[in-house]
Amino acid sequence: MKRLLVPSAALLWGLQFALLNPVLALLLVALFDATAGQVGLALAAYNLAGFAASLLVPAYADRRADYLRPMLVCAALTVALAPVLAFSTSLPVAVAALVVLGGPAGVGNSLLFAHLKHSGASTSSVINTRAVSSVAWVAGPPLATVLITGFGNGAVLTLLAVVAALTVVTAAAMIRTSRGAARAGAATAATATGRDEPMSRPGVVAVVGAFVLLQATNSAVVAVMSLYVTRDLGLPVAWAGIALGVAAGLEIPALLLAGRLTGRFSNLTLLTSGCVCGIAYYVVMTLVSGPVALLAAQVLNAWFFAVVAGVGLTLFQEVIPRAGLASGLYTNTRRVGAVLSGPLVGLGAATSLGYGAVFAASAALTLVSLVIVVVLQRSASRRAAGHPAREPGTVDTAAG
Structure with a gap:
């Protein structure tokens, strides 16, 4: 019980x-x-x-x-x-x-x-x-x-x-x-010890910024999915609901898989894979023309958001020593991202690409997040190889 x-x-x-x-x-x-x-x-x-x-x-x-x-x-x-x-x-x-x-x-x-x-x-x-x-x-x-x-x-x-x-x-x-x-x-x-190396406070700020961008892209594309499906693809609105439902359903096994992989790979490595899938998803969505491709693309979307939602939470808990603050900050990246998604949604009516422009811009922002994650990962690898002394401005990813 x-x-x-x-x-x-x-x-x-x-x-x-x-x-x-x-x-x-x-x-x-x-x-x-x-x-x-x-x-x-x-x-x-x-x-x-x-x-x-x-x-x-x-x-x-x-x-x-x-x-x-x-x-x-x-x-x-x-x-x-x-x-x-x-x-x-x-x-x-x-x-x-x-x-x-x-x-x-x-x-x-x-x-x-x-x-x-x-x-x-x-x-x-x-x-x-x-x-x-x-x-x-x-x-x-x-x-x-x-x-x-x-x-x-x-x-x-x-x-x-x-x-x-x-x-x-x-x-x-x-x-x-x-x-x-x-x-x-x-x-x-x-x-307990984490698989990610200690991260400086500027690194923590970079992680927060990357997640705000990732959350903004997710909020924006969910908001415009119905409009994109009906106006750009010319499909019945039901396909938008089906696509979002497929992504939500696949997110659950994707989260369980991510949980199993955390024992083999660091959070930053898994986050890198999620960003790559996110970029691929957004690019594919600018190219789809029918319901089959629309639904197939949701496999990429499910892994992307599973990593952002699950691995992202645990990454925050590893790089921020206080458990409550870590979870609260992670939650607020979602809120701030939702606010920033407004200008992204506006691209749908402001460009000749229609609502496909929202997906294209989301791919670009996810690429920015990927660059941040790769830089942090390489920095962590260099510190692990050199085993430098801890500096006052660093926090231990294993703290909690």
């Missing part, structure tokens, strides 16, 4: 936001008659609150070396958020709830992975847990739309409250079972 707690928590945290985030704009319009401008402002406030919480809450958890109790509070905030959205008739009240309750609640998933790192979990265990979260994102959005279609907007909020309540129960159970293992886990984490 104890072994099921972490996978269960990962599934429940994934479901919470796989249910809410894809339909949040729809709920604001349906429940509060929000205009397009109001929806944009509400989502911006919600994401800004999440950004701040992703830095502040993990920092608090790092200072206390306790990630489970803050995670429990985050789950309880989601329990409170659902009825406020369901029963409120005021858009300002709903937006305030999203900022005060929803922003901090979204940190719970990051705290789960910080707890895994702090308790000495292996890299493969972290990636396998991330794969469980991906299962939730495969099932969550279709389930939310089915509930709204069949039972109304309140049904998805009711399910959200139930899932959040189960998350509270799971977090409480993890707190009880982790007390006896806390010292052993901390000792394991302290003696």
